Amino acid sequence: MDAAPASPREATEVRRADAVSVGETLGPVTIHIDRARLVQYAGASLDRNRIHWDERFAKGVGLPDVIAHGMFTMGAAATVVTDWAGDAGRVVDYGVRFTKPVVVSYDEGADLEVTGIVKAVDAETRRATVELTATAAGQKVLGRALAVVQLD
Amino acid sequence: MPVNSEFQGRSYPPTAPYGVSAAKIREFAEAVGATDPVHVDADLARSRGYADVIAPPTFAVLIAQRCDAQLVADPEAGIDYSRVVHGEQKFAHHRPLTAGDAVVGTLHVDTVREAGGNAMVTTRTELATVEGEALCTATSTIVIRGGE
Numbered sequence: 001m002d003a004a005p006a007s008p009r010e011a012t013e014v015r016r017a018d019a020v021s022v023g024e025t026l027g028p029v030t031i032h033i034d035r036a037r038l039v040q041y042a043g044a045s046l047d048r049n050r051i052h053w054d055e056r057f058a059k060g061v062g063l064p065d066v067i068a069h070g071m072f073t074m075g076a077a078a079t080v081v082t083d084w085a086g087d088a089g090r091v092v093d094y095g096v097r098f099t100k101p102v103v104v105s106y107d108e109g110a111d112l113e114v115t116g117i118v119k120a121v122d123a124e125t126r127r128a129t130v131e132l133t134a135t136a137a138g139q140k141v142l143g144r145a146l147a148v149v150q151l152d
Numbered sequence: 153m154p155v156n157s158e159f160q161g162r163s164y165p166p167t168a169p170y171g172v173s174a175a176k177i178r179e180f181a182e183a184v185g186a187t188d189p190v191h192v193d194a195d196l197a198r199s200r201g202y203a204d205v206i207a208p209p210t211f212a213v214l215i216a217q218r219c220d221a222q223l224v225a226d227p228e229a230g231i232d233y234s235r236v237v238h239g240e241q242k243f244a245h246h247r248p249l250t251a252g253d254a255v256v257g258t259l260h261v262d263t264v265r266e267a268g269g270n271a272m273v274t275t276r277t278e279l280a281t282v283e284g285e286a287l288c289t290a291t292s293t294i295v296i297r298g299g300e
Contacts, residue, residue: 031185044176044183045214061234070238075184075210082209087200088188088248091209095242095291147209 014086017126017151026116034109041072067101097143102136155271160264169254206248216277216290219257240293254282269298
């Protein structure tokens with residue numbers, strides 16, 4: 001590969017597979033969510049479903065309050081893996097189940113706590129499988145959350 | 153069942169190309185709190201071997217949901233959107249979506265099944281560049297809550 005072009009920031013080192021072991025943990029990282037954040041995500045993702053920003057509408061369809069986009073939670077949780085891997089382009093597979101909604105109240109918002117654990121490392125392909133746990137208000141909001149990352 | 157079961161196995165024609173822009177990548181990255189400079193700094197992205205800034209791993213949903221809309225908005229499918237809950241989402245990436253990509257999505261309805269009075273529909277969107285390079289397989293399961 002050619003020498004890296006001059007950049008104001010240094011390229012981050014990508015984590016090496018041979019330096020990773022099964023059982024290694026990531027986080028915990030706490031991500032605060034407020035209504036403004038959900039409006040920002042609605043605009044960025046083009047998912048403008050009112051249940052994610054309109055309290056009256058959300059309650060009208062039987063929800064306790066405004067809830068976060070499942071895809072916001074999935075995207076925010078992914079940053080724990082990409083920051084650990086050292087390059088956001090290294091996620092090969094990423095899948096989750098949405099088990100509980102993240103309820104975002106007007107006054108307190110919500111805190112999403114994300115941790116991860118390395119479940120497998122393949123020395124040959126240099127791929128690691130990380131299982132994520134995401135909780136809000138003491139409840140697991142993602143199930144079977146697995147990310148496979150290509151390490152160096 | 154709150155969805156037309158005959159839709160299982162159906163595929164839709166490829167969508168019009170979606171142009172991935174550096175501006176939308178930056179906006180999406182900021183919204184999910186993705187702070188890796190590879191999303192905003194093209195020189196740094198090139199130093200890591202990418203053609204330009206790359207999107208966060210879940211950015212593909214933005215294009216995949218446009219594809220899913222073909223099914224959800226299809227009156228023949230009979231889906232009441234106000235009863236739809238996102239149950240499951242998966243991405244298999246061949247390479248990161250990159251600024252400058254023109255992406256077409258092809259929607260497949262893989263399974264339609266009933267569980268406990270609700271319908272569960274699993275769709276698969278194959279994302280590729282207009283040149284035909286495979287980028288990502290996005291698989292989504294939606295739950296359509298049945299009536300009371």
